Amino acid sequence: MGIIKLLNTFRREHVDLALSIDIGGTNTKMALIAYGGNIIASDTVPTQQFHNESAFFQGLFLAIGNLLKQIKQDYQLLGIGIGAPSCNENEGIIENPANLPFSDRVEIVQIFERQYGLPTYLIKDSNAATLGEYLFGAAVGVPNFVLLTLGTGLGCGVMVNGQLAKGANGLAGELGHTTIVPNGRSCGCGKRGCLETYVSATALKRTVFELMATTLHKSVLRKTSYERLTSKDIFDAAQQDDRIAIMAFEETGKVLGRKLADIVAYLEPELIILTGGLSKSGILLIKPTLRSMEENLLNMYKGRVRIRTSALGVNNAALLGAASLVWQGEEYQLKAESN
Amino acid sequence: MGIIKLLNTFRREHVDLALSIDIGGTNTKMALIAYGGNIIASDTVPTQQFHNESAFFQGLFLAIGNLLKQIKQDYQLLGIGIGAPSCNENEGIIENPANLPFSDRVEIVQIFERQYGLPTYLIKDSNAATLGEYLFGAAVGVPNFVLLTLGTGLGCGVMVNGQLAKGANGLAGELGHTTIVPNGRSCGCGKRGCLETYVSATALKRTVFELMATTLHKSVLRKTSYERLTSKDIFDAAQQDDRIAIMAFEETGKVLGRKLADIVAYLEPELIILTGGLSKSGILLIKPTLRSMEENLLNMYKGRVRIRTSALGVNNAALLGAASLVWQGEEYQLKAESN
Numbered sequence: 001m002g003i004i005k006l007l008n009t010f011r012r013e014h015v016d017l018a019l020s021i022d023i024g025g026t027n028t029k030m031a032l033i034a035y036g037g038n039i040i041a042s043d044t045v046p047t048q049q050f051h052n053e054s055a056f057f058q059g060l061f062l063a064i065g066n067l068l069k070q071i072k073q074d075y076q077l078l079g080i081g082i083g084a085p086s087c088n089e090n091e092g093i094i095e096n097p098a099n100l101p102f103s104d105r106v107e108i109v110q111i112f113e114r115q116y117g118l119p120t121y122l123i124k125d126s127n128a129a130t131l132g133e134y135l136f137g138a139a140v141g142v143p144n145f146v147l148l149t150l151g152t153g154l155g156c157g158v159m160v161n162g163q164l165a166k167g168a169n170g171l172a173g174e175l176g177h178t179t180i181v182p183n184g185r186s187c188g189c190g191k192r193g194c195l196e197t198y199v200s201a202t203a204l205k206r207t208v209f210e211l212m213a214t215t216l217h218k219s220v221l222r223k224t225s226y227e228r229l230t231s232k233d234i235f236d237a238a239q240q241d242d243r244i245a246i247m248a249f250e251e252t253g254k255v256l257g258r259k260l261a262d263i264v265a266y267l268e269p270e271l272i273i274l275t276g277g278l279s280k281s282g283i284l285l286i287k288p289t290l291r292s293m294e295e296n297l298l299n300m301y302k303g304r305v306r307i308r309t310s311a312l313g314v315n316n317a318a319l320l321g322a323a324s325l326v327w328q329g330e331e332y333q334l335k336a337e338s339n
Numbered sequence: 340m341g342i343i344k345l346l347n348t349f350r351r352e353h354v355d356l357a358l359s360i361d362i363g364g365t366n367t368k369m370a371l372i373a374y375g376g377n378i379i380a381s382d383t384v385p386t387q388q389f390h391n392e393s394a395f396f397q398g399l400f401l402a403i404g405n406l407l408k409q410i411k412q413d414y415q416l417l418g419i420g421i422g423a424p425s426c427n428e429n430e431g432i433i434e435n436p437a438n439l440p441f442s443d444r445v446e447i448v449q450i451f452e453r454q455y456g457l458p459t460y461l462i463k464d465s466n467a468a469t470l471g472e473y474l475f476g477a478a479v480g481v482p483n484f485v486l487l488t489l490g491t492g493l494g495c496g497v498m499v500n501g502q503l504a505k506g507a508n509g510l511a512g513e514l515g516h517t518t519i520v521p522n523g524r525s526c527g528c529g530k531r532g533c534l535e536t537y538v539s540a541t542a543l544k545r546t547v548f549e550l551m552a553t554t555l556h557k558s559v560l561r562k563t564s565y566e567r568l569t570s571k572d573i574f575d576a577a578q579q580d581d582r583i584a585i586m587a588f589e590e591t592g593k594v595l596g597r598k599l600a601d602i603v604a605y606l607e608p609e610l611i612i613l614t615g616g617l618s619k620s621g622i623l624l625i626k627p628t629l630r631s632m633e634e635n636l637l638n639m640y641k642g643r644v645r646i647r648t649s650a651l652g653v654n655n656a657a658l659l660g661a662a663s664l665v666w667q668g669e670e671y672q673l674k675a676e677s678n
Contacts, residue, residue, distance in 0.1 A: 160502070161502050168607050169643070171640065172605065174637060175604065179597065261517075266497070268508065296530070300510060
C-alpha cells in the first residue's frame, strides 16, 4: 500500500496527506506530509505575535488554510499530528507551558478535532523529533539511541528497543534536570546543578560569563551584556579563534561528555543525536564532547558509541515524527524497516 | 494451554519443567520450575568450593542430577535458563567474570546444550531478577520500573514499556558505574565517584570508616577491622541504635535518593525495587532513600514513585526470570497478564 501511495504522489493524481504542526516558543511550523516522509508544503508563524491562545489558533488555522490551497492535486487529509512542549499526551492537553501565549490548560486535541473533524495526535516535541530521526533521519535502523535538543533548555528523547521510553505517565525525558554538579548553578526549576544549566544555549552564555570572571583572556565577548549575548555570537567568536568562546565550548562538551558516559553505562544507546540551536556549532561542540565521553566510559563501551547532529534539523524531525502518528494511528510501535 | 499445564501440576500426573540456574560469586542456585512459577525443587552449591570451571560444571551437573531424582512424578524437561554475571547473552558466553572460578571465556550455553541436549538461554543476573519481579513479584503489571541489586557491588535492570532495556550490545545496566560524586571515592573499575562506591554493601562499610574518621561518636564498630566488618554487623549495630551505623545508612540513602531522582527525571519509572544483601536492611535504608529522592525530584514527580524491596528475594527472582526464558523461547516480549 505504501508503494501505491508513493506512486500516486509522483503521478500527482491523488495523495493522502498528514497535517503536522510543531509548536515552539519562537516559531510554530506546519507541514503537509505524504506517506514516506515527503514534505509537500510547509509554513511558519511566529508564536509570540499572538497574545493569547484564541488569537494563536485563529492565526494558525488561517495559515493552515493557505497551506492547503497550495496543493494543486487531489488530496485527502487523513489526520493531524501535533508536537508541543509541556504536553500531556494521554489527555491531549498542553499544561502550564513556560514559553507559549497559552492559559494553564489548553485542550489542543479537542480544539483541532472540532475544527477539522479529523483524528488528532499529540506528542511531546522532543519525542516527536526522536521519532522523526528514527523513521526518516540519523537513527534509521538504530533501535537504541538518545536525542538531545540543545536550545534555551535541554530536552531529551529516549528510544529503547525501537520504542519511545515515555515513562509511567509520559513524563520521562527531563534529562536537563538531572544533576551534573552537586550544589552547582541555580536552575529555573528551583534545583541546583542541573545539566541544562551547563549544557544548553543559555548555559553556554553562563559559561562565557564565568570564564570572563575567572580568567583575564581578552575576548570580543567582553563588549556585550549578558542580556544581549547569544549563542550565535559565541559561535561566531569561536570561529575567529576567540579564546573565551572556544573555552566555553570545550567546558560545555566536557560536562556533556561526562553525562553521556553515565547514559551509556545505564542504557547503552549506540548513538547520541544532538539537535537544537546549539548543535549547529557542530564540531566545535562534538569534538570536546566525544573526548570527554570516551575519557569517562568504562572500557567495554569505549569506541562503540557515536555522537552526531540531526540528519533532519530539529524542526523537520519533529514535523515528520508528529506526522508519523497519523499514519500509524495509535499503534505507533514503529519499525523503520516498514517505511 | 497454561491452565492445562497447571492442572497437570496439581494432579501430579505429568509436568513440564524448566531447569533454572543462578550463578553467583558465593553460591550457585538451581531449581526446577513449572509453568506459572511454581518452584518444584531447588538446591544450592557453594561456587567457590570449585577451583576451576571443569570442577564447577562437574559438581553442578551432579547436583542437578540429584535434584531431578527428587521429582517423583512424570515430568518433561523443556529447557534450561541460566542467570549469570559478566555474560554476553547474544554469544551465550561468560566473559572475564570477576568473582567466578572461570577462565576468561566460558561457552556456557554450548556446555549445557551438549550435556543435556536441551535449548539453553543465558541472561544477565540482574536482568533475570528484573524479569522475575515483573512476571511473578513486586512489579507484576508495572511496565516501567528499575531494579537495583545492592550486594558487593551495585547491579541494575531496567524495564521500559514492559521490555528489558538491554542496550545496543546487551551492555546496559551499569548504573553502579555512573558518577555520583565527581572526583569521589576510587572504584574498582578505575574511575572515581561511581555510585557503587557509595551505595552497596561494600560502600556502607566505607561510609562507616569515613564516619569513624570524621566524627568522634562512640561505636561498637570501632572494635572491628575493615577486613572483618560486614554490612550485617552494621545492620545489627544500627538495630542497637549505634549512631555511626545509623548515620551510615542515612548517608547511603541520601546518595541513593539523589541518583533515583535523576533516574526518575530521565525515564520516569513508577517503581524502584531494591534487592540483594543490603536491601535486607529494609526501612533503615528505604526511609532515608525515599526522603532524599523526594527532596531532589521535580515537583511533577513528587509522591508518584514507590520504592520497595523485592517480593521474591534476589535469588528466587533471578531463578524465575531465567526459567521464564524457557517458556517463552526467544520471544520473551513478556506480558505479565499472560501468566
